[in-house]
Amino acid sequence: MAYKVRFVEPNVHYQRMKAEIDGTIQDVLGRGDLIYRKDLKQFEQNLADFVGTRYAVGLNSGFHALHLSLIAAGIGPGDEVIVPAHTFVASVSAIVLVGATPVLVDVTEDYNMDMDAMERAITPKTKAVMPVHLNGRICDMERLMAAAAKHNLIVVEDAAQALGATFKGKMAGSFGLTGCFSFYPFKVLGALGDAGIVTTDDEEIATKIARLRYNGEDRETGEYHYHGFSCLLDNLHAAVLDVKLRHLPQWLMRRREVAELYRDGLSDVGDLRLPHFAGDAYHDIYQNYVIRTPQRDALVSHLKENSVETLIHWPKPMWEHKGLGLETPQCPETEAICREVVSLPMNPEISDENVAYVIETIRQFYA
Numbered sequence: 001m002a003y004k005v006r007f008v009e010p011n012v013h014y015q016r017m018k019a020e021i022d023g024t025i026q027d028v029l030g031r032g033d034l035i036y037r038k039d040l041k042q043f044e045q046n047l048a049d050f051v052g053t054r055y056a057v058g059l060n061s062g063f064h065a066l067h068l069s070l071i072a073a074g075i076g077p078g079d080e081v082i083v084p085a086h087t088f089v090a091s092v093s094a095i096v097l098v099g100a101t102p103v104l105v106d107v108t109e110d111y112n113m114d115m116d117a118m119e120r121a122i123t124p125k126t127k128a129v130m131p132v133h134l135n136g137r138i139c140d141m142e143r144l145m146a147a148a149a150k151h152n153l154i155v156v157e158d159a160a161q162a163l164g165a166t167f168k169g170k171m172a173g174s175f176g177l178t179g180c181f182s183f184y185p186f187k188v189l190g191a192l193g194d195a196g197i198v199t200t201d202d203e204e205i206a207t208k209i210a211r212l213r214y215n216g217e218d219r220e221t222g223e224y225h226y227h228g229f230s231c232l233l234d235n236l237h238a239a240v241l242d243v244k245l246r247h248l249p250q251w252l253m254r255r256r257e258v259a260e261l262y263r264d265g266l267s268d269v270g271d272l273r274l275p276h277f278a279g280d281a282y283h284d285i286y287q288n289y290v291i292r293t294p295q296r297d298a299l300v301s302h303l304k305e306n307s308v309e310t311l312i313h314w315p316k317p318m319w320e321h322k323g324l325g326l327e328t329p330q331c332p333e334t335e336a337i338c339r340e341v342v343s344l345p346m347n348p349e350i351s352d353e354n355v356a357y358v359i360e361t362i363r364q365f366y367a
Ligand SMILES: Cc1ncc(COP(=O)(O)O)c(C=O)c1O
Pocket: 060, 061, 062, 063, 064, 087, 088, 090, 091, 132, 158, 160, 161, 181, 182, 183, 184, 194, 195, 196
């Protein structure tokens, strides 16, 4: 179905960037620089500078950023890792696939980890905590880092949805041992396919992840230090991401503008709950604009009938996917969120007119 308002507009995005993207692709292909070349190094440096860490290591996905972070940090069988129940499956899969036990804790109304629940979940087996900065908003990292310091826990930040978000002026991905980002095409910084990166201040961890991504090899010496993986960020992707990174600050501003338009148009509407939360410490970048209502399913149908594309992140709790083999935790807020949330079209390309149309369509539903 052709929607009047699409959730994201990758074709419009490309048309606006066409000259720069095409020029970059031609330049890289013309040089024949496909694997492990200067564009990768340059993007890693620029991304590390943006986040404010010493190192960044480019990978082919956000999942591998999490997975290799956990391996490099020495997390494995017998270890518990605390993670919010309301997150993308990849956060939890990364923990399971290193042989550790994910301990799922509930979230609060801003969709981020409940810090009381996180502290209650700490046991002698807890080795790490994985805060997930969901929808472009950072967790309360002051409280999380204090708890981690007190209990000697490793912090691996899942910042896949939060590039450019800050807490007390500090960027997502610069608090923990590592920060893990995704450049899935519809993230705030999107590649031409999937891609990801790890940020860190720790030289040893950066070196280890750089080897793990390339079969365990040290590229300088040719020595294989361990059995590794094959999940390097392609040079061509890195070159395109580097071009896009220059535009990111403007795109994030536009996302915040769109969020304000939604806020102005929807703040007095029925039982809707909007994603604007208290706290001057937070600078949110609206990876997703998530609204919440017990009438979610009817509202989604109404929007679809009126040609507005929406997405639900996520329609059922992870543990209800039986194939994942997860125990059912006590997470009533996550369960309610799965029943009640819907994400509205949010991207830098959306026009003010289309935002107004989405608002009007929602107001009609409630009228
Ligand atoms: C919160 C979160 N964690 C991890 C990931 C995994 O990233 P990728 O899809 O690049 O593997 C994503 C991406 O969708 C995500 O949203």
